[in-house]
Amino acid sequence: MHIGLIGLGKMGGNMRTRLRAGGIEVTGYDRNPEVSDAASVAEMVAALPAPRTVWVMVPAGKITDSVITELGGLLEPGDLVIDGGNSRFSDDFEHAKELGEKGIDYVDAGVSGGVWGVENGYGLMVGGSAEQVERVMPVFDALRPEGPREEGFVHVGEIGAGHYAKMVHNGIEYAMMQAFAEGFELLEARKDLIKDVPGTFEAWQRGTVVRSWLLDLLVLALKEDPTLAEIEGYVEDSGEGRWTIEEAINNAVAVPTIAASIFARFVSRQEDSPAMKAVAALRNQFGGHSVKSAE
Amino acid sequence: MHIGLIGLGKMGGNMRTRLRAGGIEVTGYDRNPEVSDAASVAEMVAALPAPRTVWVMVPAGKITDSVITELGGLLEPGDLVIDGGNSRFSDDFEHAKELGEKGIDYVDAGVSGGVWGVENGYGLMVGGSAEQVERVMPVFDALRPEGPREEGFVHVGEIGAGHYAKMVHNGIEYAMMQAFAEGFELLEARKDLIKDVPGTFEAWQRGTVVRSWLLDLLVLALKEDPTLAEIEGYVEDSGEGRWTIEEAINNAVAVPTIAASIFARFVSRQEDSPAMKAVAALRNQFGGHSVKSAE
Amino acid sequence: MHIGLIGLGKMGGNMRTRLRAGGIEVTGYDRNPEVSDAASVAEMVAALPAPRTVWVMVPAGKITDSVITELGGLLEPGDLVIDGGNSRFSDDFEHAKELGEKGIDYVDAGVSGGVWGVENGYGLMVGGSAEQVERVMPVFDALRPEGPREEGFVHVGEIGAGHYAKMVHNGIEYAMMQAFAEGFELLEARKDLIKDVPGTFEAWQRGTVVRSWLLDLLVLALKEDPTLAEIEGYVEDSGEGRWTIEEAINNAVAVPTIAASIFARFVSRQEDSPAMKAVAALRNQFGGHSVKSAE
């Protein structure tokens, strides 16, 4: 099989490597000519056998929108586009409609695994028709981890279902990370008692209830920097965490741990908190409690 | 009526003023001779008519414990001690027992109102036997606000009930303050749209659902400093907020807003967050996301 | 002054009463002929002196949209529409544009006060140009509470600012209600100690830090039903609470107490919680802990 791949950044570049290792021929395009296999999207499309398959792996939102529109102008009826980026599932409905009007098929794929995916394989959550999903199964089989297909790949439902599942996956991921983070702080807070914080996490890797890949990664991080002294507690968040909260609100689902995780990230990025200024001001007003002066 | 009052700090000093204005004779004692009416607790006790009434208004915990013990050695059977400080309700059981063994009666009183109490009166929540509470009602009447007694005073139950109610009051207070604080940050976040943040709070003082004394105080604070630019978002917490969480846990009561309020205060005091260092480290491990270097 | 008023339900009907009492002539329209002053919107418009002022007080979303569109077809350049309903502030941008293309002016007004507003007056948060806001000030003055204008009315900013401020007001309101609710449960949980829960809330009405209108209302509710035995703990939520969370997410503002409040409402409406089924299932899997069987 021979496919096109647009976007050869940290994720896309690694995926090209894994796809090729898995026997898929890939013509990749990236704006950066140093990593690109083709000079333009048009050139990439021209290199593909019909019916064509193009995997899109670019930032969600406007960039994905414009790539979809560009592909709509270049592809032919019967061709297929897979959006493997971190698009919001509701964007899939628009993308599928836009391409569908030209007879071009569409599949959405949530991809998990980060920089380790090139080696371990990528967890895949896919939305689309059974026929289209079946058609590109060799691509999914090359990307997914070794082992039973159903443990690293799922056809979740119709278009949008793949990205919805990925969004939920990331919401869970946020809360799991926060859970370990709270545990880390609880252990650090009692250094008088806890003499080996990194060793404690390391010892949880086998046998315990919390064993997990995130735990393994925390163990790696603590081996490099046992107190994380060199890292600032400043954490970005991405669209998927935010969308998870919005969907929870839309569907009246309580998500206290996921919300707490994203709020903690917001606060981590503030020089000072307007909210806590207000609390300090209130305490000063009613109780005469002194405030710290900001300068 | 003539009572003793131990502790003439910000609260106790004001209470002495209000008690005297309300016709109660007060002999106050404080370690600070500049504000004290007596040279020692013993001298204060000696000045009181029997049966004596002594109001204790010192910091909760060890200091209150030691004052109770000292009074146990100085007072006589039939005398009465009122602990009006911010003691944990479970401490009342110990104090009542210690004094009770000597025939000295005990009443606990939660007191709310801050620095404004001297003028507005203090909200009072009292625990003890009906007989003892009745006995010192003139003191409570002098301290409580004008208006119907039941709107500023309550005999909540037996010993400990007053401080339990005060603890819950403070838990609610924490969450209300945090609620206004979140609203302040939401308004500040859209300064492009919201041209008058202080005016918005001011306009909520009549007619709206959120009208409250805390709102009035926030309006005062914003009149002094419209963006709270001069105040650091650093907020202490006191025992009562913490005990509220502990009692919630003990009684299996979900208190998400009260807990969120106290957690926000913890974070407000951190230079950097160990927890968020761990999240940043994890993101770096799995996604290759760059971290901010701490220095 | 003579205005039109569309929507004469619980809020609109009361507002007509207060407007008339304040000297504003009102021609009201409602789909329900029993309360309507006019047979149609067109008839209402025809009764108004030019330049006309029409206050819209109908449910947010599609109903407000259609009323705005209908008014666009009936009003003339120089007329003014005020949306006083609970519209999302982002809808104001659309409504103002739609009417503006026809030369019709637009003001948005957040209105707080519930069923008590007819008597107490309504807290008003207004967005629009200074000129237009000034033009309808007699209407605002009739609606707002007695007392200084700035304590019950604010011109928050340009179009949309009024509804944004109202949205934040409601977010705060949610969290304040939840705060009192958690306090209520903490008191109820220790009925062995707390002998007078309604009396405790009543005593907080004067002097304490938590005194507020919501507290007064809780006291009223507890006078009718001291343990709330007759009320089910089932709570709806409206758009404004949800939008507050969405805007918090959009602006990276941590709102843990507001979010907790809305999540508590979601859970309150569930027969059973899918999430907690999953937790029960997990405990059963790893620990052999028995689960309760659902039937």
Add this chain to the structure above:
Amino acid sequence: MHIGLIGLGKMGGNMRTRLRAGGIEVTGYDRNPEVSDAASVAEMVAALPAPRTVWVMVPAGKITDSVITELGGLLEPGDLVIDGGNSRFSDDFEHAKELGEKGIDYVDAGVSGGVWGVENGYGLMVGGSAEQVERVMPVFDALRPEGPREEGFVHVGEIGAGHYAKMVHNGIEYAMMQAFAEGFELLEARKDLIKDVPGTFEAWQRGTVVRSWLLDLLVLALKEDPTLAEIEGYVEDSGEGRWTIEEAINNAVAVPTIAASIFARFVSRQEDSPAMKAVAALRNQFGGHSVKSAE
């Protein structure tokens, strides 16, 4: 090596099995004669070679206290007691003191792994002196999972450190479970879009960021009951989750996800929520919103 083991319930019984399989001779005692190897603790002690080692595996709190006291009367100087139950770390200080006064050594061990431990091995977190820990290392080696010792065993610090680490482990576990549970509810809420919820979890087992043992267990549970229809969302909590919150409060550590997890469990067990009754009552009071009648 030959040790005594008190408590042969779900955990203790399995541990005896694994210890024996690992070459440790075990004389077990349980109140239930059907599973006990000895008729009494005294008989068990008598069967052990000096210096004796006794592993205590009974419920935390009063039962563990009484077993420790009983052992204090039966053992001799130089003997060693290991508390492997879910004791609070602060209890260890008391137990070590009580036994230490008789010359009996003490080690605390947090044990994780649930019913799967007999097969997979148990994650072990140990507190005590280096000498004593070394002395019973063969026992730990028999219990811990296959693989490098440091991935399933840690000597965390002095006495109490093992149980503190286990407490933190369980706090993390609570929040991780809640994270998956929220994800489950988010997927279930969109069954219109998500056609294969169990398959989605199954596909996360390889390659994704959330892969973990808890995920594997949820997959098992969903294989048995794909919508968890047969399980009620009613979840108990144990001391360790509660103590984690208390320690967080004591050390000023924000633990929003762990707290949210335990609060969700509290609510899951309520027939009706007093807090939400109060919110419903408040909405009724200010807005005239109808309440559901409880019967």
